[in-house]
Amino acid sequence: MEFLDPGSTLADDRPAEAAAPAEAREHLVVIGNGMAGCRAVEELLARDGTRFRVTIFGAEPQVNYNRIMLSPVLAGEKTFEEIVINDHAWYARHGIELVAGDPVVAIDRAARTITARSGRTTGYDKLLIATGSDPFIIPVPGHDLPGVISFRDMADVEAMLAAAFDGGNAVVIGGGLLGLEAAHGLTLRGMKVTVLHLMPTLMERQLDEAAGWLLKSALEARGQTILTGADTAAILGDGKVEGVQLKDGRVIPAKLVVMAVGIRPSVKLAREAGLAVGRGIQVDDHMVTSDANVLAVGECVEHDGQCYGLVAPLWDMCRSLADGLVARANPYRGSVTSTKLKVAGLDVFSAGDFSGGEGCEDIVLRDSARGVYKRVVLKEDRIIGAVLFGDTGDGGWYFDLLKKGEDVAPIRDVLIYGQTFASGGGLADPKATVAALSDDTEICGCNGVSKGQVVATINGGACSLDAVRAGCKASASCGSCTGIVESLLALTLGEDGMQAGPKTMCKCTSYGHDEMRRAIVEQGMRAIPEVMQRLHWSTPDGCSSCRPALNYYLLCAWPGDYVDDQQSRFVNERLHANIQKDGTYSVVPRMWGGVTTPQELRAIADVVEKYNAPMVKVTGGQRLDIFGIRKEDLTAVWADLNAAGMVSGHAYAKALRTVKTCVGSEWCRFGTQDSTGLGIKLERGFWGSWMPHKFKMAVSGCPRNCAEATIKDFGVICVDSGYELHVGGNGGIHVRATDLLVKVTTEAEAMHYAAAFVQLYREEARYLERTAPWIERVGLAYLKARVVEDEAGRDALAARFWHSQSFSQDDPWAERVAGADASLHQPLLAAAE
């Protein structure tokens, strides 16, 4: 983006020419040594280096620096020296007098003088006001306590750095561009940051809801706490900030509060001087105010009813201003702006209008696997807005099309895939566009499948979308290339050669599982009734096939956000125990890695006796199962087990069941690694995660494989040189041995691959599909491509897994013991005889 690189100076480095003695020149006084003020001077010098003698008054003590780079300075990515635009030598070279640290306090237009705080009065021929904006401070109680700062200038950054020096808690009020950059910087500087945002989604002025939500989860994954819909009531503290209180009563401790809730054009001086002021200082197309000798530029102005808060418009304004001063017509006509968030590794771009509305059309691409969201808004075949998240490479191109108002109808169908793709064809017909692509054009970005490979797969007998997905994996992941694959099918086979789509989920819907999941993510659906409504369910509330599936898909799609629907769960997951044929339940407490203690065994024995459990049995997964517990007694049983430190073993859940281990190198003479220890780590890391089906793990300490790891969903075989990770085993009706996914050398890698594999399974397997049939369906090569060969993809999967885990490891037994859903366990009437 052009505005990200304003560090280049326009004026060349020639010294001020001595054509006229400096005193004889007209005197231009500039108020404000910021981005617009100095840029205007540069533009002017580039046009006429000798007409004016220039004096610049700046409230800040520094030379002219690049304000937008304050964020990288806060984050420690840049030093102040690196963001200086014009150093002292520049002022000297051009004979500019800089009066830094001495703000102007009054303008006398009749006398044509200004007065600074120091008392110094200076006359002018032309006056340029470039005072920028003032941060808005919400006037809640405590807003003036020491420790409450805004984010506008270098002094603010220095104050934040001083506070961040020894860590602690910080609160940032305001989840806009500035607030998020402040939060990011403070997090990197070691503070624990909570962002309070009044609106339901972040950066709602620049981003739509979906992108705002993606942003929120990405930031949360970086350790920030983000509270949306959070209304600040007061800033607490005695003599200094100690916390922030919300209107709902919550108190968030903080020693630093950064207010970044918005800016107001800085117009006080102009208003007191009697200039025409609306929201900003009113200017004409050459930045002249209501007084012909006074100009204004930058964020402090209002042009044609608009005020701006970004730098790009300033450049345009400065050009028109300088041309106007040298009597060349170049009217400023307003600017369309685009925003980019400068948080390392997070690409967020937004431009124009994306609020939607009459006559607007959306083109949306969501690639959940890569964390990409793109939305382009069209009106009458012209781009009027764009929001990009995760991949902003085409931001400039869209912005360019938007500014030019170009007719995009010819490339409409491929527009969303970006410039490279669209210019590959540029033909009117999308099919012709696809036909025109070369054979090695990549069609499926997720799986790196080229057009040639897709066509070969189709020619090899794949006549349907599903068959293509199974054959070469194109469109099997995020589905964003589905349209192109369908075009290729039609092109290769002719419309008649194509076969119908996949089997539906159940009789309530015409959607299959995969399309359903895609629709949930793409359309951002967040509740079962919403899905049923939007996808035209044929029944009022679904059935016992689709409801549990939807509940899972929503849980997986929106971790931490979706509220589990108890009534859409099978009884075992509703009552956190296994129903038996006589209607009683069996209870399996967790024993991490199959290791137990005398206390645990005693507690189990006590429970068995106290509740007259008819049987206790050692399970195949190295656990003890207590049978014959009545529904009414479950909470009491759990309370006793909780008291001995045991939690739910999830033997009833579509989730991690057990991690079976052998004794490994700790005891066994053959052991090569600490298989028990790794098993415990796996179990501690993975318990509680909901999955499409039950999930079993095992770790064997050597290839003798006593823990039977090769018939588990995820099995580890330890060897001298590391760990073999096996996947997709099953000991059920159809016994299937695992496939070797990869061999790694450290426990940490084993954990990392496990997380990526499990997350891929969670995101892509169909509900009630075990890993074995899933792998048979998608193929081992596909898993390897996603989990082994694609390092960034693997990291992203694992990151999503751990993010989701941060919400799922609450012991459901303890919650029930504490009184949650008590009515589920109790009869309606004690006795209604």
Added chain:
Amino acid sequence: MTDWIDIGTLADLPLRGSRTLTLAGEPVAVFRTHDNQVFALIDRCPHKGGPLSAGIVHGHAVSCPLHNLRISLATGTALGEDAGCTPVVPVLLAGERILLARPVRAAA
């Protein structure tokens, strides 16, 4: 004359869910459906006696937790291909209150 017993209010029942009670020695499942209608069945699946109260409630039906038979809440009969029937307990809504008919006993 039917003997009506007050067993509580709608709020005592989970939406799309069920709770149980014992009435004249019989286990009874009381269901509340998506449209806030209330039904009651003897809590015993005609297949192998599974507790219907623990099933998933959808529409005016419940799926048995043991082998997934679908039972109509209004009639107690198995839906679809399956056969079998469990007795229905008549329900009366009096304002917020739910009244159940005491199962009929053999005439004395």
